[in-house]
Amino acid sequence: MAAASEEAAVVRNKKVVLRRYVTGIPTEEDMEVVVDTVGLRVPAGSTAVLVKNLYLSCDPWMRDRMSKHDEGDIVLAPDFVIGEAMVNFGVGKVIDSTHPGFKAGDLVWGMSGWEEYTLAQPEFLFKINHTELPLSHYTGVLGMTGLTAFSGFMEVGRPKRGDFVFVSAASGAVGQVVGQLAKIAGCYVVGSAGSDKKVNLLKTKFGYDDAFNYKSETDLAAALKRRLPEGVDIYFDSVGGATLDAVLLQMRQGGRIVVCGMISQYNLQEAYGLRNLYYIVARAVRVEGHNVNGHFHMYSRFEEEMAGYIKEGKVTVVEDVVEGIESAPAALLGLFSGKNVGKQLVALASD
Numbered sequence: 599m600a601a602a603s604e605e606a607a608v609v610r611n612k613k614v615v616l617r618r619y620v621t622g623i624p625t626e627e628d629m630e631v632v633v634d635t636v637g638l639r640v641p642a643g644s645t646a647v648l649v650k651n652l653y654l655s656c657d658p659w660m661r662d663r664m665s666k667h668d669e670g671d672i673v674l675a676p677d678f679v680i681g682e683a684m685v686n687f688g689v690g691k692v693i694d695s696t697h698p699g700f701k702a703g704d705l706v707w708g709m710s711g712w713e714e715y716t717l718a719q720p721e722f723l724f725k726i727n728h729t730e731l732p733l734s735h736y737t738g739v740l741g742m743t744g745l746t747a748f749s750g751f752m753e754v755g756r757p758k759r760g761d762f763v764f765v766s767a768a769s770g771a772v773g774q775v776v777g778q779l780a781k782i783a784g785c786y787v788v789g790s791a792g793s794d795k796k797v798n799l800l801k802t803k804f805g806y807d808d809a810f811n812y813k814s815e816t817d818l819a820a821a822l823k824r825r826l827p828e829g830v831d832i833y834f835d836s837v838g839g840a841t842l843d844a845v846l847l848q849m850r851q852g853g854r855i856v857v858c859g860m861i862s863q864y865n866l867q868e869a870y871g872l873r874n875l876y877y878i879v880a881r882a883v884r885v886e887g888h889n890v891n892g893h894f895h896m897y898s899r900f901e902e903e904m905a906g907y908i909k910e911g912k913v914t915v916v917e918d919v920v921e922g923i924e925s926a927p928a929a930l931l932g933l934f935s936g937k938n939v940g941k942q943l944v945a946l947a948s949d
Contacts, residue, residue: 611636612923613683613713619666623865623934628664629684629927636715640696647700647718649690654712654923655737656930656942657771658836660686661864674889683711689726689736690716705729707736712926714946724897728905732915738771738941739915740904742890746858747775748900749893751834752783754856754886759784761831762850764822766812766841769796769916771941772858774804776834778913781805785832788825790841792936799939803914818844829853837862839870846874846883855885865934916940922947 611634620628640646663678663685678684688710692700697720700706708723710716726736738744750772751757763780767773768789777800780787789800790812800809808825815821818841822830829850835842838860849855863869878885907913918938920929926944933942 607638608635609638609715610634611713611715613711614923614926615681616664616678616684618680619677620661620664622867624661624664624931626927626931629930631924631927634713636717638693638715640694640717644717645697645720646695647692647697647706647720647723648694649688649706649710649716649718649723650693651688651690651710651714651716651946652948653689653734653737653946654710654926654944655687655741655743656926656933656938656944657686657743658859658861658864658933660684660930661934674891683713683716685709685711687737687742688712688716689733689741695720700725705733707741712923714923727901731905731908734917734919734943734945735908735915737943738917739775739908739913740901743771743941744775744904745893745897745900746888746890747772747779747834748904749890749896750856750858750888751776751779751832753893753896754888755832755834755854757783757785757832761785762826762828763787763832763834764826764830764845764848765789765806765834765836766845767791767836767859767861768806768809769799769804769940770836770938772836773834774916774940775913777804777806778907780832782907782912786826788822790821796936796939799916803916805914812841819847822848832856834858836860839863843870843872843874846872846877849877849881849883851881853881853883855883857885857887861934918942919945921945 689707692704705726706723763785765773765776769791777787789806789809797809797811800806830848833845833855835857836859839862918940
């Protein structure tokens with residue numbers, strides 16, 4: 599009877615694993631979905647939390663972990679391990695816990711494997727306090743990407759009413775939140791995106807004052823100058839490369855650049871060389887890299903404030919949802935060609 603009971607407590611666990619390290623542009627063949635098993639109890643002696651994943655987040659930062667780095671290289675997080683589940687943020691329900699802060703049935707978000715069940719470390723989990731809002735929001739606007747936007751724009755950008763703000767990748771998970779926070783702060787906001795559909799979304803859904811399709815522009819600096827003739831006070835950068843170079847020409851005296859990501863560079867073997875760095879000196883521009891890892895201490899305050907904005911209609915959310923863990927590799931790769939509209943996430947079966 600004991601053996602049968604133990605056997606019944608083991609279930610199938612599909613996971614996305616990295617098959618090989620990537621150089622250049624990744625493909626679906628670099629990843630695969632494999633089937634493993636998992637016990638539905640936390641192992642004895644472990645202070646961990648077993649989570650059934652409901653949503654998995656797709657984010658550009660995962661690309662760096664798909665490459666093999668040399669010892670001493672500067673990285674945001676360690677390389678993925680070949681053959682093991684890839685890792686990113688997710689939303690799930692606690693199945694079993696040996697940690698006093700979590701119990702079976704709790705809804706949580708945090709660092710998770712790209713798999714159906716994850717044995718998670720409690721220090722990387724947060725309880726979900728606003729279950730009246732869609733749980734999927736905790737992969738984005740109420741999770742890591744929302745906190746990235748909030749802490750980067752408010753703490754690093756330090757907006758003032760009347761500031762002129764430019765946001766690249768403006769319709770993405772971070773950009774859509776940054777633009778709306780800028781409007782709440784009383785700023786004039788312009789964004790760039792990679793399609794006319796996304797540009798329309800920025801203007802009609804997210805409240806941007808103006809926006810343009812960067813793929814239709816032959817001169818990015820000229821495109822910026824037409825829309826922000828007085829210059830840029832705050833640039834929230836998720837793109838890097840030629841876009842950052844063009845914005846440097848338009849920065850106002852004492853402007854702030856929040857460098858949050860560089861999606862234009864992630865698949866390049868040789869990075870773009872900036873040419874306009876002198877403008878940082880000439881216009882006393884403050885350029886600061888933003889990594890959300892240093893801002894999780896403010897999560898509780900952020901969650902309450904952002905949930906309030908959503909309920910009041912001050913922040914609108916657009917999500918691009920694909921179904922099933924088998925869809926995760928293609929959804930991740932779509933980020934690098936701009937296929938997603940809004941926050942890209944994967945929905946898993948909830949039963």
